[in-house]
Amino acid sequence: MASRDDIKFLSNPTIGQRRDKYCRFKRFGIKYIDYKDPDFLLQFVNEQGKLLPRRITGNSLKYQRKVATAVKRARHLAMLPYVTDQLK
Amino acid sequence: MRQYEVTFIVDPVLSDEEIKSTLKTYQDMLSKEGGEIVHTEEMGLRQLAYPINRRNSGVYYCVEFKLESPSFIDKLELSLRRDERVMRFLTTSLDKYGVKYNDDKRKGLIGKKKDKDKDKESQQDEQKAKSDSGKPKTNEKEAVKKVVAAKQVLEAVKDTDDKDVQEEE
Numbered sequence: 001m002a003s004r005d006d007i008k009f010l011s012n013p014t015i016g017q018r019r020d021k022y023c024r025f026k027r028f029g030i031k032y033i034d035y036k037d038p039d040f041l042l043q044f045v046n047e048q049g050k051l052l053p054r055r056i057t058g059n060s061l062k063y064q065r066k067v068a069t070a071v072k073r074a075r076h077l078a079m080l081p082y083v084t085d086q087l088k
Numbered sequence: 089m090r091q092y093e094v095t096f097i098v099d100p101v102l103s104d105e106e107i108k109s110t111l112k113t114y115q116d117m118l119s120k121e122g123g124e125i126v127h128t129e130e131m132g133l134r135q136l137a138y139p140i141n142r143r144n145s146g147v148y149y150c151v152e153f154k155l156e157s158p159s160f161i162d163k164l165e166l167s168l169r170r171d172e173r174v175m176r177f178l179t180t181s182l183d184k185y186g187v188k189y190n191d192d193k194r195k196g197l198i199g200k201k202k203d204k205d206k207d208k209e210s211q212q213d214e215q216k217a218k219s220d221s222g223k224p225k226t227n228e229k230e231a232v233k234k235v236v237a238a239k240q241v242l243e244a245v246k247d248t249d250d251k252d253v254q255e256e257e
Contacts (some may be wrong), residue, residue, distance in 0.1 A: 021188060035178075036095065036131070036150065036192075069154035077178055078136035078146070 003010060010076070021058030025066075033066045035073035038080050049084045091126065091154050091187050092161065097146035099177060100133055110173045111149050117164065124154040127194060140175050147211035152182075152190060 026029070034040070044052055044059075044067050051071055054064045074080040081087065094114075111128070116160050127197055140146070155161070161179060168177045182190070192198050204218035 032183070032189040034189060035180075038137075073178060073180070075137075077097065077148075077176060078138055078140055079134075081137040086136075 012053060023058055023060040023063055025063040026060055033063070033070040035070040035077070036079065038074055041067070041071050041074055045080065045087065047085065047087050049075075049081045049087050089154055089156055090158065091152065091182045092179060093150060093152045093182055093186070093190075094141060094164065094168075094177060094179045095148065095150045097136075097140070097148055097175045099141075099173050099175055100143060100145050100147050106173065107147050110171070111151075114151065114168070115163070117167070118142055118151070118153050118155075121160045121163075122156060124158065126154060127153040127190070128152070143175065 001024075025033075044057055046052055051068055054061070057064070059067060071080060075082050096114075098110050100107075102110075109128075115125060115128065131150060133145055133147050136143065136147050156209040165177070165179060168174050171209075180186075216221070
C-alpha cells in the first residue's frame with residue numbers, strides 16, 4: 001500500500017493554485033510614489049503604456065490612485081509615453 | 089509654509105551657458121520672492137519618451153523650494169510658459185511623505201535602485217544591525233561558558249588526581 005508521501009504528481013500541483021495578491025505599498029511601507037522614476041512606474045503599465053487595473057497589480061485603492069497620478073505626471077514630462085507599442 | 093517642486097525640461101540645442109542661465113533665472117526669481125530653495129537636482133540630458141517641439145531629448149531640472157504664499161506659483165508658471173528655452177514644466181506641492189522621500193533620496197537611502205530593492209536592503213540592514221549587536225553578547229556568553237567548562241574540567245582532573253594519590257597511600 002503506497003503511503004501519501006509516495007504519490008508522485010504527474011503535473012506540478014502548484015500550477016492551479018492562485019497566488020495571494022497584496023498591495024506592495026502597504027506591505028513595504030512605501031508612502032510616496034515618485035513621478036520622476038519611470039523605471040519603477042513601468043511595473044504598473046502594460047506594453048502599450050496603459051495603466052494596469054488593480055485586479056492585476058493588487059494595489060489598494062489609495063495607492064492605485066497615487067500610482068495613476070504619478071504615471072500621468074511622468075507622461076506629461078515625457079518620462080513615460082502616452083501611446084506606444086512594445087514598451088517592455 | 090508649504091514645500092513645492094518644479095520640474096522643467098530645457099531645450100538641449102542651447103549652449104551649456106544658456107541652459108545653466110535658465111536654471112539660474114528661476115532660482116533667482118524664487119529667492120527674490122522670499123522662497124527658500126531646499127535643493128536643486130540636475131537630472132541631466134535624458135531621452136524623451138515622445139518628441140516635444142521636434143526634439144527627442146531634453147535637459148531635466150528639478151527645483152525643490154518652500155514658499156509662504158502660493159500666489160507666486162502663478163507668476164512662476166506664467167514666466168515658464170513664456171520662456172522659449174523651457175519645453176515642458178510641472179509644479180507639484182509635496183505632502184509630508186514627499187518631503188521625507190526627497191530627503192531620503194538626497195541622503196542616498198533610496199538612490200537609483202527601485203523602491204522594492206530599497207526596502208529589502210533596509211530590512212537586511214536592520215537584520216545585520218541586530219545580528220551585529222547580538223554577536224558580541226553571544227560571544228561573551230560563549231566565552232563565559234567555555235571558562236566554566238574549563239574550570240569544571242580542571243576540578244575533575246584535580247579530583248581524579250586526589251583519588252589517585254589516596255589510592256597510592
